[in-house]
Amino acid sequence: MKTVAFFDAKPYDVASFKKFADEDINVRFFENKLNSDTVSIAACCDGVCAFVNDTIDKGVIDALSNYGVGVIAMRCAGYNNVDLKSAQGRVKVLRVPAYSPYAIAEHTMGMILTLNRKLHKAYIRTRDHNFSLEGLTGFDLNGKTVGIIGTGKIGRCFADVCKGFNMNVLGYDPYENDEFCGEYVTLGELLIKSDIISLHCPLTKDNKHIICGETLSKMKNGVYIINTSRGQLVDTSALIDGIKSGKVGAAGLDVYEEEASLFFEDKSEEVIRDDKLSTLISMPNVIVTSHQAFLTREALDGIAKTTMENFKAYFNGEELKNEVVAN
Numbered sequence: 001m002k003t004v005a006f007f008d009a010k011p012y013d014v015a016s017f018k019k020f021a022d023e024d025i026n027v028r029f030f031e032n033k034l035n036s037d038t039v040s041i042a043a044c045c046d047g048v049c050a051f052v053n054d055t056i057d058k059g060v061i062d063a064l065s066n067y068g069v070g071v072i073a074m075r076c077a078g079y080n081n082v083d084l085k086s087a088q089g090r091v092k093v094l095r096v097p098a099y100s101p102y103a104i105a106e107h108t109m110g111m112i113l114t115l116n117r118k119l120h121k122a123y124i125r126t127r128d129h130n131f132s133l134e135g136l137t138g139f140d141l142n143g144k145t146v147g148i149i150g151t152g153k154i155g156r157c158f159a160d161v162c163k164g165f166n167m168n169v170l171g172y173d174p175y176e177n178d179e180f181c182g183e184y185v186t187l188g189e190l191l192i193k194s195d196i197i198s199l200h201c202p203l204t205k206d207n208k209h210i211i212c213g214e215t216l217s218k219m220k221n222g223v224y225i226i227n228t229s230r231g232q233l234v235d236t237s238a239l240i241d242g243i244k245s246g247k248v249g250a251a252g253l254d255v256y257e258e259e260a261s262l263f264f265e266d267k268s269e270e271v272i273r274d275d276k277l278s279t280l281i282s283m284p285n286v287i288v289t290s291h292q293a294f295l296t297r298e299a300l301d302g303i304a305k306t307t308m309e310n311f312k313a314y315f316n317g318e319e320l321k322n323e324v325v326a327n
């Protein structure tokens with residue numbers, strides 16, 4: 001029997017992983033995030049299961065390697081929080097490359113519709129018996145241009161959703177894909193022409209702050225910025241400046257640069273000491289969701305199934321289809 005330490009476990013994780021339990025793998029659920037303070041929990045384990053806001057740096061990898069933990073199974077697609085170079089040759093890193101691109105694409109459109117049609121305001125108003133329409137005017141998505149940065153599985157799925165709204169779909173991706181239903185353009189052209197810009201690329205060392213003062217300055221006045229990918233793709237200070245000046249008409253953020261110590265946790269009894277996040281949340285044309293775009297039943301089941309298959313493949317010495325390695 002192999003034992004796996006499951007970090008940052010939430011009740012919905014436990015429920016979905018119990019559905020895909022394996023009699024040869026004992027999954028021990030811990031609420032702690034994985035970082036240098038908590039890694040010792042994994043001391044007697046054969047593998048660890050981690051998530052997007054765990055800190056899997058060199059120190060954590062060194063410790064895991066010393067404990068004889070041979071595998072880190074990320075229960076997500078992104079792996080920017082793992083020091084792959086340190087892991088190389090010592091600890092295998094596996095991930096879930098695809099589960100439900102629909103979950104993220106649909107959440108993305110949900111944020112656009114909410115911001116544009118002011119559903120977040122209307123909900124509060126009618127609960128207070130305020131039936132005025134003042135200030136709730138939106139615009140038709142029909143005929144507007146959406147620019148999609150990153151046309152992988154999620155970006156392509158989101159492009160299909162936008163086509164359903166009869167939008168003009170532009171895409172930028174260094175690796176173009178025949179299945180993308182829109183038109184490929186340069187990043188510069190996308191920035192200039194789009195009414196709505198949505199990020200669907202992974203965070204890499206080259207694209208940190210791809211949305212910054214310089215790129216924002218090239219965009220249309222009133223542009224919508226939607227980020228469901230990774231927080232560090234957007235320079236938050238520049239975004240706030242853009243919203244204050246009116247350059248940015250609205251922002252939908254499912255991810256945030258400094259989300260690691262906040263998102264996924266109930267902080268409602270605490271004073272948030274992150275002034276940038278507080279400013280964003282206070283703005284009427286900003287919606288922040290706490291990295292929930294993936295959170296559908298189908299996606300949770302897909303994540304649990306593939307993660308358990310990844311563990312089984314590793315423990316049985318089989319081919320590791322979902323391994324990620326340093327470039």
Ligand code: NAI
Nearest residue numbers: 078150151152153154173175200201202207228229293294
């Ligand atoms: P994918 O690997 O299928 O596609 C990513 C695409 O981005 C690829 O086509 C790649 O060529 C492109 N790309 C890489 N660097 C780029 C750059 N600098 N500019 C433009 N395009 C670039 O990945 P998938 O499944 O579509 O996921 C995309 C991202 O979505 C993930 O990396 C993750 O950060 C985020 N994500 C967020 C979730 C959430 O709950 N908010 C859930 C799942 C993923």
